[in-house]
Amino acid sequence: MASTPAGNRRTRVHVVSDVHGNARDLARAGEGADALICLGDLVLFLDYADHSRGIFPDLFGVENADRIVALRTARRFEEAREFGRSLWAGIGTDRAAVIEKAVRKQYAELFAAFPTPTYATYGNVDMPPLWPEYAGPGTTVLDGERVEIGGWTFGFVGGGLRTPMRTPYEISDEEYAAKIEAVGEVDVLCTHIPPEVPELVYDTVARRFERGSRALLDAIRRTRPRYALFGHVHQPLVRRMRIGATECVNVGHFAGSGRPWALEW
Numbered sequence: 001m002a003s004t005p006a007g008n009r010r011t012r013v014h015v016v017s018d019v020h021g022n023a024r025d026l027a028r029a030g031e032g033a034d035a036l037i038c039l040g041d042l043v044l045f046l047d048y049a050d051h052s053r054g055i056f057p058d059l060f061g062v063e064n065a066d067r068i069v070a071l072r073t074a075r076r077f078e079e080a081r082e083f084g085r086s087l088w089a090g091i092g093t094d095r096a097a098v099i100e101k102a103v104r105k106q107y108a109e110l111f112a113a114f115p116t117p118t119y120a121t122y123g124n125v126d127m128p129p130l131w132p133e134y135a136g137p138g139t140t141v142l143d144g145e146r147v148e149i150g151g152w153t154f155g156f157v158g159g160g161l162r163t164p165m166r167t168p169y170e171i172s173d174e175e176y177a178a179k180i181e182a183v184g185e186v187d188v189l190c191t192h193i194p195p196e197v198p199e200l201v202y203d204t205v206a207r208r209f210e211r212g213s214r215a216l217l218d219a220i221r222r223t224r225p226r227y228a229l230f231g232h233v234h235q236p237l238v239r240r241m242r243i244g245a246t247e248c249v250n251v252g253h254f255a256g257s258g259r260p261w262a263l264e265w
Contacts, residue, residue, distance in 0.1 A: 011150025013037055014260035015251045017192065017231025018123065020044040021053070021106055023113045025258035030115035033262070035149055039231050039251065040123025040158055040192040042110045043103055048073075048206065048234075049256065055102040060087050073206060077164040103127055107134045114139050119147055123192045123232070124160030124167045144179035146186060152226075152265065155183030157191045160232065161211045177215035185223045188263070194230045194250065195220055199238040206235070220246050227263065 014033040019026055021044030030036040047053035051065040064087060071080035088095050107130060114120070116138025122128050128143070135141050142156035157179045159169040183189065194200040196212035203210055210233050220228050224245040234253040241248050251261040 010264055011152075012262060012264040013149060014262055015039065015190075015229055016254040016260045017041065017251050018234060018253045018255055019110065020047065020125075020253075020255035021110070022255045022258060023109045025254065026110060027113040027115075029254070029260045030118070033260075036115050036118045036260070037154070037190060037229070038114070038118060038120040039190055039229065040121055041125050041231065042123070043106055043125045043127070044255070045125060047255070055099065055106075058102070059091070059098070072165070073208075075164075075208065081166075100127070100130070104130065107131075111135060111139065119149070119154065119156065119190075121156040121190065121192060122158030122169050124169050126158075127168050128158070144182040146183055150265065152187040153185075154188045154190055155186035155225075157183060157189075157216070160193050161213060163211050173213075173215065176213055180213070180215045180219045183219075186225050188227045188229060189216075189220065189223075189225045189246075191216055191228070191230045193232045194236075195228065195243065195248065197241070197243070197248075199241060200230075200236055200248065200250065201233055202237045203233050204235045204237055217243070220244070220248070229261075229263075 012033045013035045014029055015037040016029050017039035018041045020041055044054045046056040046065060048069055051057060051069060052062045057065040068080050068083055111134035118139045120141055121143050131141055143158040146153055146155045159171050161173060161176055162170045194212045195217035196214045201210045201212040220243050228246050228248045229251050231251055236250050239250045
């Protein structure tokens with residue numbers, strides 16, 4: 001992959017989101033592109049499609065993974081939390097230390113798979129304090145910040161909004177809105193979560209509405225970027241729609257597809 005191209009040559013970027021441990025395909029995701037953009041959720045804690053994959057089943061087994069997925073899918077979140085607490089009590093070690101060790105193992109593999117250059121922001125299941133240890137010179141981490149690629153300005157806002165799931169990088173609506181405001185007017189607005197539009201936030205397999213951002217939707221209507229790119233919802237009702245002048249695209253559940261979404265101009 002080349003750095004930002006000069007002259008009149010067309011620019012091509014590949015975009016991924018919701019990598020969830022898929023280091024094998026991530027290593028090839030930048031082939032043929034001038035840059036790779038990653039919109040977060042590198043960590044795989046529990047694969048809802050394959051309950052044998054992730055930190056949770058590695059620690060507690062597939063049968064317990066089946067149980068907690070069933071509780072969460074039924075939106076019985078307090079029962080799921082109580083069940084999880086009982087499992088952790090059985091281990092008898094520091095929960096945070098165990099999770100951090102497992103996440104570090106995944107991050108070492110995933111960040112090593114990033115091509116140069118990569119521009120990345122956090123997902124709601126990521127642990128931002130660890131990223132500086134693993135992001136090499138070819139990886140630029142952005143959150144509430146902008147960068148120019150091929151003459152276009154890209155803005156990045158990471159993380160998710162608070163939910164009953166209580167994933168690691170959930171922030172308040174006010175903090176999220178402040179990051180959107182800091183990005184300002186851009187050609188491409190890159191976020192982990194979608195704007196708050198029913199068709200974009202409903203997951204057809206999980207059968208629930210995920211949290212989207214009203215502040216992001218308002219910014220799209222107000223600043224009219226060419227594109228708004230995001231992930232988070234793995235199986236959305238609609239993957240692509242226009243909001244005014246802006247093409248809104250869910251760039252896909254990369255863990256499942258292994259294929260990046262391409263943008264060329």
